[in-house]
Amino acid sequence: MNSLKKNxxxxxxxxxxxxxxxxxxxxxxxxxxxxxxEVVFTGSSExxxxxxNEGTTYTSKAVVINGNISTxxxxxxxxxxxxxxxFTNPNTIQxxxxxxxxxxKGIIIGYDDLLNELKLNQCIIKN
Numbered sequence: 001m002n003s004l005k006k007n008x009x010x011x012x013x014x015x016x017x018x019x020x021x022x023x024x025x026x027x028x029x030x031x032x033x034x035x036x037x038e039v040v041f042t043g044s045s046e047x048x049x050x051x052x053n054e055g056t057t058y059t060s061k062a063v064v065i066n067g068n069i070s071t072x073x074x075x076x077x078x079x080x081x082x083x084x085x086x087f088t089n090p091n092t093i094q095x096x097x098x099x100x101x102x103x104x105k106g107i108i109i110g111y112d113d114l115l116n117e118l119k120l121n122q123c124i125i126k127n
Contacts, residue, residue, distance in 0.1 A: 034088060034105055034122045037062040045080040049118060058108045064126060066103040069096055078117065079104065085123040092125060103127070 040058060041048055045067040052058065071078035076086040077096060085104050087093060096102065106120030 034062065034107065034124050037107065039064050039105065041065075045083045045118075049082055052111065052118065059110060060107060062105060062107050063120070064103060064105045065120075066101070069098055069100050069102055072096055072098055076123070077102075082116070083118045083120060084112070084115075086119075086121045087123045089124075092123075096125075 040061045041051070041063040043065065045065045048058075048063060048065055065079065065083060067080040067083070069077050069079060070081045072093060074090075074093070076084055077093065078084050079102065085106055103126040104120070104123050105126050106123035109119045109121050111118050
């Protein structure tokens with residue numbers, strides 16, 4: 001009987017350790033970078049806005065858009081006056097110029113009705 005209690009305790013401790021290891025590995029897993037995430041749309045900023053207006057949802061999805069830089073500020077750039085891009089590396093902005101043609105990969109975080117802009121974050125410049 002004493003050996004049966006000991007085996008039960010050992011079994012329960014083993015299960016708790018396994019659950020703890022699984023939980024730890026799940027919580028602290030590496031996240032994908034923008035380069036690694038699969039792209040669901042590639043095209044112009046105007047085509048992307050049109051698809052979103054038709055009801056296609058790309059929230060939290062990676063897209064590649066091309067267009068001309070209409071505004072540059074400390075936080076990011078605006079492409080074709082409709083898409084705001086916030087970069088993972090703030091030094092990227094310093095290399096860009098207004099009216100420059102760019103191809104950007106980023107993750108859609110939503111649409112700003114007040115500014116009438118699509119918002120992308122974790123953006124990188126694609127060549």
